[in-house]
Amino acid sequence: MIFTLYNVPFIALGLLATYYLVPYLQSAHKRAIPSPSLAAFTNLWLLLQARQGKRFLSVDEAHNKYGKVVRIAPNHVSIADDNAINVIYGHGNGFLKADFYDAFVSIRRGLFNTRNRAEHSRKRKIVSHTFSAKSIGQFEQYIHANLEIFVEQWSKLSKLEANPKTGYASIDALNWFNYLAFDIIGDLAFGAPFGMLKNGKDIAEMRKSPDEPPKYVAAVEVLNRRGEVSATLGCLPALKPWAKYIPDRFFTEGLAAVENLAGIAIARVNERVKPEVVAQNTRVDLLAHLMEGRDETGEKLGLEELTAEALTQLIAGSDTTSNTSCAILYWCIRTPGVVEKLRKVLDDAIPKDVEVPSFAMVKDIAYLQWVISETMRIHSTSAMGLARQIPEGSPPVEISGHTFYPGDILSVPSYTVHRSKEIWGSDAEEFVPERWENLSVRQKAAFIPFSHGPRACVGRNVAEMELLVIVATVFGLFEFQIEQEEEMQTREGFLRKPLGLQVGLRRRVRV
Ligand code: HEM
Incomplete structure (x- = not known):
């Protein structure tokens, strides 16, 4: 021609x-599996759902229509079956993170987006040591210090901005949970809080390279944009090099956000590794432990890898916690009776003169734990199915009546499994903290807010400690009323994020 x-x-x-x-x-073996519209032929169906911020919901709807096994992209099958969790995510089969995670790489691959098994084991060994029980005990002081500023700011707001008619000050609680979570993780992963709580504002310092003068960026916004664009491009990673030419600001602004986010890590880590700073360091935070960590050959992390790992902690440990805290507030105040029960158990456990309780005071309060778990089930901060690929050389795998082969991508959609009536009963769509009192073995295994297996959340213990003290402080000291008509709206990037939560706030008088 x-x-x-x-x-x-x-x-x-x-x-x-x-x-x-x-x-x-x-993929003849996948042709019998039903799929929504064109999803069997093109990744564009999934990409479009992600671009609209509703992938978890579209996949959930597809399962409701077609059953437990649904093809959501030519090579990707979603399996809404709790029996599949251990097969896909457990240690046994050695499934790897799929190319979806390539879209999340900036600076270089970190613990979260490394796909190679040996490389992941090496990094995980170094980072796990950072989250030992002893280290976590040391982290509490940083969480506590930031919560004290949070309480000071909310107390001030409830006094100065109270509406004389209602006695409540109107706030968007989501903003404040973001400031709190970012300042805590800034303190832990970069050696100092960003100052968002003090400024009551979303702001962080960044430098594109160690020698450039600092610029100031809205870190929460940058992280949101970055999550949304990466989770969208992850549906078709081949598009990433071309994304800057797509005439849609979502992509251009999202890609700029990826660079800005890396800049925040570069600025902070660079400061901390200066020999004079190292010599005088007395801090026992996450970054200090990462700087000390060694792999099996005794090698420490180099500067670039250290920066990438600190950035990974910032990304993984910030809006996960703030979105979950916001969802807990929402579900507790909208469900009659929950706040009263919570206050009773908190008052029994926390002395009257204590504003921010210690972890030791709250860690064994069963009802507090139940409201946190119930929110993580019904809200599902990590809502989408996390994509895993069957590695080359693996034997065929039987799951939910189908056979899958090396190269196939599989996932279990957390949101769908967390709301399954077959698993949780006819009240699966309702917020019922008491269900946690007698959880069945099946329900326990189907609860996967931190995922499962070798790639499950490495920061789970820190997250649980944070959530327990945050929720105990918030409900112990303050009263709330919902000030928005509609349900809390959410949008999904990599996480399912509330778009805001308008509440009235006032200081509680404890009798
Ligand atoms: C409520 C809070 C949190 C939730 C719901 C959560 C959830 C998750 C989930 C579902 C994963 C698996 C992601 C995947 O496979 O793609 C994950 C991984 C991870 N999380 Fe968390 N997380 C939370 C808090 C934290 C915190 C506070 C930190 C660190 C300080 C952290 C650090 C990480 C890291 C580094 C990974 C990657 C682990 C690996 O691939 O080996 N997370 N998290």
């Missing part, structure tokens, strides 16, 4: 057809 301008569209069409048809034809 002679190459002319006229046949460019035909060549392009041919390439496109090959791009989509080859994977389709190669």
